Amino acid sequence: MSLIHLYDTTLRDGTQAEDVSFLVADKIRIAQQLDELGIHYIEGGWPGSNPKDISFFKEIKKARLKQVKIAAFGSTRRARSTPEKDANIRTLIQAEPDTVTIFGKTWDFHVHEALRISLEENLELINDSLAYLKQHVGEVIYDAEHFFDGYKANPEYALKTLKAAEDAGVDCIVLCDTNGGTLPHEIPPIMEKVQAEIGAALGIHAHNDSECAVANSLMAVQCGAVQVQGTINGFGERCGNANLCSIIPALKLKLQHDCVTDEQLANLRTVSRTIYEMANMIPRKHQPYVGNSAFAHKGGVHVSAIQRHPETYEHIRPELVGNVTRVLVSDLSGRSNILAKAEQFNINLDSKDPVTQEILENIKDLENKGFQFEGAEASFELLMRRALGTMRHFFSVIGFRVIDSKRHEDEKPQSEATVQVKVGGRIEHTAAEGNGPVNALDNALRKALGNFYPQLREVKLFDYKVRVLPAGKGTSSVTRVLIESGDKETRWGTVGVSDNIIDASYQALIDSFLYKLIRDYRAEG
Template sequence: MNQIKLYDTTLRDGTQAEEVSFLVADKIRIAQLLDDLGIHYIEGGWPGSNPKDIAFFKDIKKVTLKQAKIAAFGSTRRANTTPDKDNNIRTLVQAEPDTVTIFGKTWDFHVHEALRISLEENLELIYDSLAYLKQHVGEVVYDAEHFFDGYKANPEYALKTLQAAQQAGADCIVLCDTNGGTLPHELPAIIEQVKQTVATPLGIHTHNDGECAVANSLIAVAHGIVHVQGTINGFGERCGNANLCSIIPALQLKMGKNCVGEGQLKSLRQLSRTIYELANMVPNKHQAYVGNSAFAHKGGVHVSAIQRHPETYEHIRPELVGNCTRVLVSDLSGRSNILAKAEEFNINLDSKDPVTLEILENIKDLENKGFQFEGAEASFELLMRRALGTLRNYFSVIGFRVIDTKRHEDEKPVSEATVQVKVGGRIEHTAAEGNGPVNALDNALRKALENFYPRLKEIRLYDYKVRVLPAGKGTASFTRVLIESGDKESRWGTVGVSDNIIDASYHALVDALQYKLLKDQDN
């Protein structure tokens, strides 16, 4: 397979996304993970722009990487100065990276309006900066900013900027779709013209403003590009950068291009989720290849087919990228879904067993009332075990009361819950306060049950979602509550539905506690 060099800019371009920020320690950890994946170049930041990036280049020298080269990013020299006196250029050299990447203007509109210099002067900026860096750094990459827009506006001048970079000795010239508006059908003719003009190896850097960043990157490789830039999860300014989590498997598994090792590719999903976690963001479940829903099947016909031949509804084997097939349960479900989920939970069900049909009818009835078991698989497992009569009765709630009291206009309401639970022959009556009625109820339930089941102290509530179900009744509508809970080992989702938000929350909370006890029993 042909070798394609992967250039990751998550730590620089990725952090320009509206909600993304990393500490220096985070950036070091991400660099190590990218190296483990097999990324060839890791762009650590712009050392001339902020102290955090300067600290990264200092600290990364203490880390031994397996293969990745660390790249520093910057711009061509300023007008009316020389490279050796330009602070940006000097800082790039002082950072002592393996590679330096600088960008320069390709679009004549930017030369006139942003730099306010002549077209000829801009060519000198590009040449001087690259020639100077080549004398002081082992490898220099040139990012031709706004190349495709520049080419469409003035192809002759855009190509001259690339020739200036080649004459200065750039090791790679990267064609950038900086505004992200180029469409895939436009690339081939432009890239072919570039290849006739310069002999330097070419790269591609695309943004996703037209939802074409991945497609444009793949089209570019099909036309001879050998260096691909992007970010993990497509993080980046505005609509993001080209998503390497989609590009890498597409190149490797579909286009026959050698990027990373087979074992490294299997770590792709884990890397994706770790970087979401470090960015304190919820993973995109619908993300291609690595998302939770990427290989999730809901329709009964699909499930029946994939159990015989997975390729009927899966474009690749999910295990190749560290993902897995998931069978969802909903009112679209058939017997195949129920059997597949039972197998997943190590529950022995027969397709002809009347219990299977009972569970199926129960699910359809519940979902008709507003229940949703996608994202609430713990509630579904409990439902199956109740139908089979195999669920131990760990506890029962005799009753509860929740009171919200607002004593003064300028004070927050105080929430208090009291519960009565029965475990075996004993009844526990407990009260607790909380930040809101649901939190108070959760605290009271745990307080009552932890005397009997101390391991319930391990549970954390990670997410709480409320959705008012459309029923045209305004404040009298039904409410669905989805709760994500977890302990040190795993996370699980539970659901409750009621015309009373506290009651819906109560059912989801009780299922979460029941599931924890069931999980610990099985272990």
């Protein structure tokens, strides 16, 4: 297996994505996560562009890193200047990184229109910028910006720019598909021409504007590239960069290239989700390898097959990348889905048990009414336990009332909820205010039940989704509420459906509390 160097630019190129921004402390933590993952290079930012990146290069020196190299990013010197006088070049050296990566113009169109200099002058500034950096920094990487577009427009000149970099003694030349328009079949013939002229190590930096960044990166490796640049979760400008969460397992598991260890690969999903959290973004559910749905099975035929042989509908074992097989339940479910979920919940259920068919029919009837259990597995477990008669009775809600009032036009509405619950022979009647009617009801229920079950105070509501189901009834349409709750240990989803949004929310809230109690008492037992 040949070693492929992984070059992560989440902290620089990734932050150019819309809605993505990291504090210096965030960038330090992400760098540590990437180091644990086995990434070889982390591009920390452009120290000449903003104070935040200058601060990062100071702070990262204090961090304990195992093996990763920290790279600073910048550009070739400005025209009509010299490297030693160029502020950008000086700042790169002053940052004292392990590696410096600079980009230069490859496309003659950019040389004429962006730099407004001659083609020969562009070759000079590529060469002398890199040569100067090599005298002051241990390792220098050259990003040939717009290489593939430049090669298609003027192959002779594009190759001259690479030659100028090679003559400067650069350690690696990275071919960039900056506009993301190259298709996989174009990579091999172009790289063959490059390798006939250039002896330096080659890398690939692909953007995803044609949905081909991962494919182009893997194709480049097959054609001899030894470095792959990308970002975690594919963060990046416009449509994003090549997604390392797809590239890394493909390199290791499918192409048998050395890049990370088995233990590091098993941490991939955790790193992916951590960086989503730090970017304050919801993880992409259908993301290959690391997404929640990447190994989720819904159709009964699929579930039956994977129970015998997982490879029938899974291209790799999900545990290799830190993921898990999930069996979904819906109106498409068969007995296999029900039995698989029962096993997951440690519920003893036999395929010949009439209750199995009863549960299946119940699911289909409920989904026809608007329920959805794919994101509400806690509600589904409760449904199964009720059908089997194994559901412990914790409490009863005798009734509740929610009042919204707006006393003045320029004031926010005020919400108050009152609830009556019965636990054993004792009745608790309490009230609470909240930020909206659902929050008020949530607070009142916690207040009433917390006297009997203090552990419910640990439950946090992480997400609340409302969907009006298409029934053509306008404001009287049926509403589905999905709630994601959790404690220090885990998270779970519950669902409620009603033509009254408060009632739908109430159903989901009650299921959330019941699931918490079942988990805790099961753990104690």
